[in-house]
Amino acid sequence: MKPVLGAFRRKPLMPLFLCLILSAAAGSLWFNQLPEEIKEPLGILGRAWMNQPEFRIRADGGAVCSVFIRRAGQAAVLWLAGMTPCSLAVWCLAAAIFGFSMAAVLSALTMETGLLALPLFLLALFPQCLFYIPVVVVLFKWGMKEEKKVRAAAFLILQILLAAGAAVEVWLNSQWMLWVKMLLFR
16 A cells, blocks of 8 residues: 555656546536436526626626635635645645536536537636746745745735736736627627
8 A cells, every 4th residue: 555655656647646636527427317307507607608798797896805815815725734644645636526527517508508618718718827837836845845945925925916817817817808708799
């Protein structure tokens, strides 16, 4: 058992991607097995993208604060999980939750929009991911190190990146998706 765990410790991305892929498949299967009367209301996001190109979410400062608090809490959980001896298991659990939820959302979108859902989904994630992906990569690298150090100042810098990502997610993403919808659904 120890050689297997040691191999995972040396190559931690392998179990992480395995958990992500398996949970994404499970999320997609779960959504597709739901009864039609439950699936129909869940496809509302796809209908909003396809039928209402002028649909826009109103952005304000309170929304930025709300999104930032959620993202900062998620980053804090991942940071604290990386400080534990079972950090790889917690990161695999986080990857599984992320994969399951993203597959369910993507399945709901494809129910209404078909194959166009994948590019729309990726475009909806684009602007804020420029800030969120570096934060996740740094937290993952910290969590996989053998020595567990408290990096409070560096974590505050990551919080600044999360705040920028939250601002982009609330203010720029709505404009970005409006532009994409106008371009695709003329």
